[in-house]
Amino acid sequence: MKKFINTPATYLMDSLNGFAAAHADLVTLHLEPLVLTRRERQSKVALISGGGSGHEPLHAGFIGHGMLDAACPGQVFTSPTPDQMIAAAELVDTGAGVLFIVKNYSGDKMNFEMAAEMLSTSNATVIINDDVAVENSSFTTGRRGVAGTVIVEKIVGALAETGANLEDCRLMAEHVNSRLASMGVALKSCIVPAAGTPTFNLPDDEIEIGVGIHGEPGRRRSPMASASSIVAELLGAILADLKPEAGVEVLLLVNGLGATPVSELYLLFNDARCQLEQRGLRVSRSLVGNYTTALEMAGASITLCLLSKELTALWDAPVHTAALRWGV
Amino acid sequence: MKKFINTPATYLMDSLNGFAAAHADLVTLHLEPLVLTRRERQSKVALISGGGSGHEPLHAGFIGHGMLDAACPGQVFTSPTPDQMIAAAELVDTGAGVLFIVKNYSGDKMNFEMAAEMLSTSNATVIINDDVAVENSSFTTGRRGVAGTVIVEKIVGALAETGANLEDCRLMAEHVNSRLASMGVALKSCIVPAAGTPTFNLPDDEIEIGVGIHGEPGRRRSPMASASSIVAELLGAILADLKPEAGVEVLLLVNGLGATPVSELYLLFNDARCQLEQRGLRVSRSLVGNYTTALEMAGASITLCLLSKELTALWDAPVHTAALRWGV
Amino acid sequence: MNGKSVMECVDAAHAVIEQHRDEIAQLDQAIGDGDHVFNLLRGLEALIELRPQIEGLEFQPALSLSASKLLSTIGGSSGPLLASLLMGMAKTPAPELNSSSLAAMFKSGVAMMAARGKAGVGEKTMLDVLIPVSETFEELTSTHVSSDQLLSAIKTRAEDGMLATREMIATKGRASFLGERAVGHIDPGARSSQLIITAICDLVAGRHESRASDALEYAGRGA
Amino acid sequence: MNGKSVMECVDAAHAVIEQHRDEIAQLDQAIGDGDHVFNLLRGLEALIELRPQIEGLEFQPALSLSASKLLSTIGGSSGPLLASLLMGMAKTPAPELNSSSLAAMFKSGVAMMAARGKAGVGEKTMLDVLIPVSETFEELTSTHVSSDQLLSAIKTRAEDGMLATREMIATKGRASFLGERAVGHIDPGARSSQLIITAICDLVAGRHESRASDALEYAGRGA
Ligand SMILES: Nc1ncnc2c1ncn2[C@@H]1O[C@H](COP(=O)(O)OP(=O)(O)O)[C@@H](O)[C@H]1O
Numbered sequence A, B: 001m002k003k004f005i006n007t008p009a010t011y012l013m014d015s016l017n018g019f020a021a022a023h024a025d026l027v028t029l030h031l032e033p034l035v036l037t038r039r040e041r042q043s044k045v046a047l048i049s050g051g052g053s054g055h056e057p058l059h060a061g062f063i064g065h066g067m068l069d070a071a072c073p074g075q076v077f078t079s080p081t082p083d084q085m086i087a088a089a090e091l092v093d094t095g096a097g098v099l100f101i102v103k104n105y106s107g108d109k110m111n112f113e114m115a116a117e118m119l120s121t122s123n124a125t126v127i128i129n130d131d132v133a134v135e136n137s138s139f140t141t142g143r144r145g146v147a148g149t150v151i152v153e154k155i156v157g158a159l160a161e162t163g164a165n166l167e168d169c170r171l172m173a174e175h176v177n178s179r180l181a182s183m184g185v186a187l188k189s190c191i192v193p194a195a196g197t198p199t200f201n202l203p204d205d206e207i208e209i210g211v212g213i214h215g216e217p218g219r220r221r222s223p224m225a226s227a228s229s230i231v232a233e234l235l236g237a238i239l240a241d242l243k244p245e246a247g248v249e250v251l252l253l254v255n256g257l258g259a260t261p262v263s264e265l266y267l268l269f270n271d272a273r274c275q276l277e278q279r280g281l282r283v284s285r286s287l288v289g290n291y292t293t294a295l296e297m298a299g300a301s302i303t304l305c306l307l308s309k310e311l312t313a314l315w316d317a318p319v320h321t322a323a324l325r326w327g328v
Numbered sequence C, D: 001m002n003g004k005s006v007m008e009c010v011d012a013a014h015a016v017i018e019q020h021r022d023e024i025a026q027l028d029q030a031i032g033d034g035d036h037v038f039n040l041l042r043g044l045e046a047l048i049e050l051r052p053q054i055e056g057l058e059f060q061p062a063l064s065l066s067a068s069k070l071l072s073t074i075g076g077s078s079g080p081l082l083a084s085l086l087m088g089m090a091k092t093p094a095p096e097l098n099s100s101s102l103a104a105m106f107k108s109g110v111a112m113m114a115a116r117g118k119a120g121v122g123e124k125t126m127l128d129v130l131i132p133v134s135e136t137f138e139e140l141t142s143t144h145v146s147s148d149q150l151l152s153a154i155k156t157r158a159e160d161g162m163l164a165t166r167e168m169i170a171t172k173g174r175a176s177f178l179g180e181r182a183v184g185h186i187d188p189g190a191r192s193s194q195l196i197i198t199a200i201c202d203l204v205a206g207r208h209e210s211r212a213s214d215a216l217e218y219a220g221r222g223a
């Protein structure tokens, strides 16, 4: 296991200490329980997210004006605990209530659920499940929450800054989630520091289509293919789910899983954009980079969000966080 | 070779087309010769950089307000050609002259030199050589130019926006270069698409200390070590070169080489910051991320820049590019 | 039975999970995200650090303190689930401690876990071990079997439940994302639960002979 | 001699570089950045695409057009260096074309390259082949050796020059960053120059028998 690491046990805190020091103007790091909060407190609905670590910059990198008010980092790929969420809520609630933004994993859901039950202040929860690699079904856990979470955090974050109330923020989060679809592909597994061995083994000429952000197996193994045919497969699944009308404007997010350089992400973006325009969709907003990673996994995911005038305006609104910044 | 790629021959243009489409508000892509220019033209000294591709976001990702006016991308790891630089100069010169910012490689220097000789408009060139892995000597090519280039482009870009003249911009670039030192380390080689095989082979338990951004061998192979001892070795070389006085303020850049996730970069930042403060230096500005990469090489570099009031103010000045943005 | 008994169980659980560390890690790498064994060890080690406090308490308060500690230490799916199990046991009215009140406690603990996980038998989770075990425990304490017979019946049900997860499609937890691809793999939570149940049975039986089968016995994919 | 002769040399160079593609790639991977062979091929292929225009020109204008095309196609170190070589040849006054005016052209081409590279013999570059070759060319054309003797002397000097780079420390180019670590490796530019010189000599000699030694002959590190 070649990583920049001191020991697996100190990995998380060493990294978070670095993050908090590098962005001391934006975030404050609290210990016991572990919570990162936004430095400038503002009277509005507070947005709190959290989940297992290893997906950086998600979520702490999105704390700041126009996005999150707090993030609760768990151990690597392990949901954080209810005491973290309760502490976060108590630290950032200004009386307008808190919205928990939770990715759809059993562990995340149960821990946030217990926190919500124990909280005395007003709160609501939205579950993000944008990963179309997994079939949805009312009998199962359903789809995973992946990179689309960033889009929910950005858009609802912008709405919260306008003074919208908790229920409106929750409804907007549900609305964005319903217009989101993502799918990923891995070229190389990641290694969980505590485990020390790759989560899966991928031969030199195979890729995992539909991989999860924890290295969960996807839809299928497939031989290595050209960027444009990989993009075609991902977009095929995404569009089959979203069924957008022709002419609709979309936000296209090409997200790196950790070990893929931006030059390759831009190449994927190019293929995705061309294929979408060929199908009569307009890529009117875009984001390309490493936003929801899986440690040092090589690979990428594509996310589409169907836009509307309102969503576009909220996407364009100023944001000032460690990992996403514009207009301010 | 597992990359998101269609063919090695189309790699560069596919990626640049994606970049230009994703950032159409900032840059314009010109073909034959290949040049990217800043969309908003402004009357000031024009800053032009360029070099082999494969180091994204360097340089095209730094085109925009407060940084570059044009970038000339070469083939992967191959200097661009003089006609690109001449076209770039003609496209962005507003009469105040152009400053070429060139990393210290034979190929880059010779091509920029020939362009400068052929140009009729007023121009100057600065050579960046911040890599302390290589010994400097007047008999050789000297040190390589690496991630410190980003800092030169940012600071001189800010100065140019103030209306400073060509000679002042050139002198500032020299000044920043003289206060910069960098050193990198690789955990895994990159693969040049045309070659299809790793540039070097690193056993599973060894790292290359002092690696170049094209996979050039460094100072030595060394067994895999803890993050803090790797940082200690890099900082040791950097500080031996810069010999800063105690109490001085520094800008600390922890740069990823392409396949290292930001969580590890923040971990390195944490170790570097602690070690610097222990030596009585103050890390007053910082930058952590993938800014000068080497395709999908796993690894990182550390750059220090000795600050002054003036340099800090120029660093803090607004910048709006694809890869670096603040204050606007 | 008191806080000391709780810590004896914790020690037994810790030992058996340590012993099967690689096997459990591999099971969760195959159909989950690989953290299950580290989650368990982190939780159990936190309880071991709390030994003085836990040992100073009566049985149910000791379970209650352990539940809170696990809840704030483990995270993931196992955190809330195991905390619910212990919390449910701690909350069950039990004027005196005997095997039938223990069986009742265990039953409502498992019910609380099932409510938290919104899951039942057949969904390829730890409940495929714990629900059958709680049923056997309750059934046999009301009949007149010997303690040895009870313990060995529990161990058999636990092992059967664990092995049964191999052929299941998961509908809850991370393995549910895999659909058919999870078939052929034993659920990591079912395996860890079975190991802990077995270790506690052995502890109770005073039979401390090591029953460690090959630590990687169930990690092989498929067969 | 005219544009057609230039294209014959280009074709010969292209063939020999293609044939030694992997070897040259490996030499530049060892002490450079691995692109040298692709740079050469890109340049030579651009000239081949220009065939109609080049073949329509006289000798020196054909060299001059080739130089500009290489300059705007190759990049890297080899682009300006090879363009300077051809540009220097194109600019040398030559009222008539014969072997001594060719030798003079070549000499000033190499001088222009050396000026561009600020390098001379012994710095582990292509000049370690080209400078000795230009000296031999000039010396022997002023004496009365046969054309065969001249060509074989040139090929020998080229090979000696190329082999000599193996033991050198580089002071110019990318390999200079390596210090002692470059020793034991042949310079990729020296190897490609020697291959091209040799191919052109063979072309001139009308001896088209393949002299391809094992394509990886010189790629092995060290020995
Ligand atoms: N909804 C649920 N109900 C019951 N058990 C569950 C549920 N979800 C997960 N599990 C159990 O949790 C185990 C995984 O635990 P762990 O790896 O610690 O958490 P995570 O899945 O969050 O990484 C699974 O093997 C399964 O036995």
Ligand SMILES: Nc1ncnc2c1ncn2[C@@H]1O[C@H](COP(=O)(O)OP(=O)(O)O)[C@@H](O)[C@H]1O
Pocket (backbone or CB within 6 Å): B077, B078, B079, B105, B106, B107, B108, D028, D032, D033, D034, D035, D036, D037, D039, D040, D075, D076, D077, D078, D079, D081, D116, D117, D118, D119, D124, D125, D126, D127, D172, D173, D174, D187, D188, D189, D190
């Ligand atoms: N300053 C120089 N003078 C002469 N030849 C040089 C010089 N720098 C580099 N070279 C030659 O160029 C070759 C490398 O060419 P190439 O790989 O195309 O360019 P780059 O080094 O820019 O990647 C070296 O092997 C060497 O022979």
Ligand SMILES: [Mg+2]
Pocket (backbone or CB within 6 Å): A052, A077, A078, A079, A107, C033, C035, C036, C076, C077
């Ligand atoms: Mg987990």
Ligand SMILES: [Mg+2]
Pocket (backbone or CB within 6 Å): B052, B077, B078, B079, B107, D033, D035, D036, D076, D077
């Ligand atoms: Mg090169």
Ligand SMILES: [Mg+2]
Pocket (backbone or CB within 6 Å): C028, C032, C033, C034, C035, C036, C076, C174
């Ligand atoms: Mg798990």
Ligand SMILES: [Mg+2]
Pocket (backbone or CB within 6 Å): D028, D032, D033, D034, D035, D036, D076, D174
């Ligand atoms: Mg080269």
